[in-house]
Amino acid sequence: MEPPKKSGPPRRPGSGGPRRPTGARAAPGSRPARPPFRKTKAAPATPANPHPARAAAAAGGGNEPQRIAKLLARAGVASRREVERMIEEGRITLNGEAVSTPATLLSSLHGVAVDGNPVAAPAPARLFLFHKPSGFLTTERDPRGRPTIYDKLPPDLPRVMPIGRLDMMTEGLLLLTTDGEFKRQMELPSTGVPRTYRARAFGEVSQNQLEDLFDGLEIDGIRYGRIEANLERRTGRNQWIEMTLTEGKNREVRRVLEHLGLQVNRLIRTSYGPFHLGELASGAVEEVRQHDLVVFRKGLKGAK
Structure with a gap:
């Protein structure tokens, strides 16, 4: 059991840029007082085919030719990279003939099949919240046989893809979607969606040191952008630190x-x-209401 919280040290006077107030925070995993969106529990979904071919035509009617890899990713068949691998393996066909390149241009997915399964009718994008436990990889399969998030997900979910990654020992919120194009948009650094983490760390650090992260820093030639960090409380030589960032680089x-x-x-x-x-x-898994997802997507940077 963690000891009672106490407020962190005061912020450095005159430090650059707006700062979030320090002070006590809720215990790890507790619900904020007024989350922006209300979420409803996921209704049982139709069991997914291990290699589903349900897909949708391109948004906006599909009149403008687009790369088949992009269309299949947007349809939720797989990510663009996975689609490219599937094409190399000869698993995707057009009018019965194997597609030879992911650069194939199509105005719709009519006549396209995946593993012999014709493309089905369009379905709207869905978004799920998953509380990833520690000890699971954010991948579909692991050559070394280690457990993955797909070993933990309910069997009645549709085919979903993770938005970004959490490393094996990191726990907490992982977003899952049925829409490959939405996944890609969310992962672009230019989208600027903030992620917040709470870290328990051993050692000594001051609030002033944490506030210096607001201007970004470079480590081993890698540049990390602005990070808002607050020292929440100390427990001996351990401290809880809250950090908000927008880039989400590997193990940032x-x-x-x-x-x-x-x-x-x-x-x-x-x-x-x-x-x-x-x-x-x-x-556990919880589905985001369709209305909330639509509102969020309209507000994303670069949304069309």
């Missing part, structure tokens, strides 16, 4: 804190954009 939180001389022993993602982990139990 861990690398930044290690650069400050800290050893991260627990890391939890508590929010991604307006979507919060809240009280979602470890290993």
Whole structure:
């Protein structure tokens, strides 16, 4: 059991840019008082085919030719990279003939089949919140046989893809979607969707050191952008630190804190954009209401 919280040290006077107030935070995984979106529990979905060919034509009527890899990703068949691999393996056909290149231009997915299954009718994008437990890889399969998130997901979910990744030992909020193009848009650094993490780290650090992250830093030739960080409380030589960032580079939180001389022993993602982990139990899945998803997508940078 963690000891009672106490407010973090005051912020450095005159430090650059707006700052989030320091002070006590809710315990890891607790629900914010007023999350931006209300979420409803996922209704049972039709069991997914292991290699589903349900897909939708391109948004906007499909009149303008687009690359087949993009159309299939948008339809939720697989990510663009996975589609390219499927094409190399001869698993995707057009009018009975194997597609030879992901650059094939089509105005719709009529006549396209995946593993011999014709493309089905369009379906709207869906978004799920998943409380990823520690000890699971964010991948569909692992050559070394380690457990993945797909070993933990309910069997009645449709075919979903993770938006971004959480490393094996990181827990917390992972977004899952049926729409490959939405996944790609969310993962672009230019989209600028904030992610918030709570880290428990061993070592010594000051609030002033954390506030210096607001201007970004470079580690081993890699540039990390602005990070808002607050020292929440100390427990002996462990401290809880809240960090909000928008880039989400590989192992960014861990690398930044290690650069400050800290050893991260627990890391939890508590929010991604307006979507919060809240009280979602470890290993549980919850679907975002379609209305909330539509509103969110309209507000994304670069949304059409």
